[in-house]
Amino acid sequence: MAVRVTLNGAPREFSAPLTFEQLLHELALAGRRLAVERNGEIVPRSSFANARLADGDRIEVVIAVGGG
Numbered sequence: 872m873a874v875r876v877t878l879n880g881a882p883r884e885f886s887a888p889l890t891f892e893q894l895l896h897e898l899a900l901a902g903r904r905l906a907v908e909r910n911g912e913i914v915p916r917s918s919f920a921n922a923r924l925a926d927g928d929r930i931e932v933v934i935a936v937g938g939g
Contacts, residue, residue: 891919904935
């Protein structure tokens with residue numbers, strides 16, 4: 872079953888419902904300092920391994936950038 876989401880404003884389709892952990896791995900963002908929001912609500916990092924994307928979700932991934 873394909874899952875269609877909007878990821879950072881762009882439509883994306885995945886062949887199966889991914890966990891947020893799998894999504895970050897797919898995007899080569901695993902282990903990075905970042906925040907994930909689903910449909911306007913922050914997804915706690917402790918939920919990344921269990922929470923799954925659902926068809927129609929609006930996902931925002933924001934990467935922390937340091938500087939000086």
